[in-house]
Amino acid sequence: xxxxxxxxxxxxxxxxxxxxxxxxxxxxxxxxxxxxxxxxxxxxxxxxxxxxxxxxxxxxxxxxxxxxxxxxxxxxxxxxxxxxxxxxxx
Numbered sequence: 693x694x695x696x697x698x699x700x701x702x703x704x705x706x707x708x709x710x711x712x713x714x715x716x717x718x719x720x721x722x723x724x725x726x727x728x729x730x731x732x733x734x735x736x737x738x739x740x741x742x743x744x745x746x747x748x749x750x751x752x753x754x755x756x757x758x759x760x761x762x763x764x765x766x767x768x769x770x771x772x773x774x775x776x777x778x779x780x781x782x
Contacts, residue, residue, distance in 0.1 A: 707779075708769040711764045713761075714762070719757075729754070739751075739764065749766045
């Protein structure tokens with residue numbers, strides 16, 4: 693999990709290629725922000741996840757509302773040495 697001063701987020705690596713990320717608490721799937729996350733490829737934008745700079749990622753799946761839980765797939769695998777530190781369980 694990722695912690696900052698005001699929030700606790702369930703943001704974790706779930707494999708060397710995929711990352712589970714939660715949006716801001718008020719983001720709904722139908723909102724402009726939710727749609728921007730889901731349809732970023734066809735809209736011509738790319739996602740850089742704000743965890744560590746591990747490269748670009750694409751939407752794999754998403755569920756829920758306020759916050760949305762999004763599974764991202766990195767275009768390159770997490771380096772082997774970093775994965776154990778970022779993973780839910782190895």
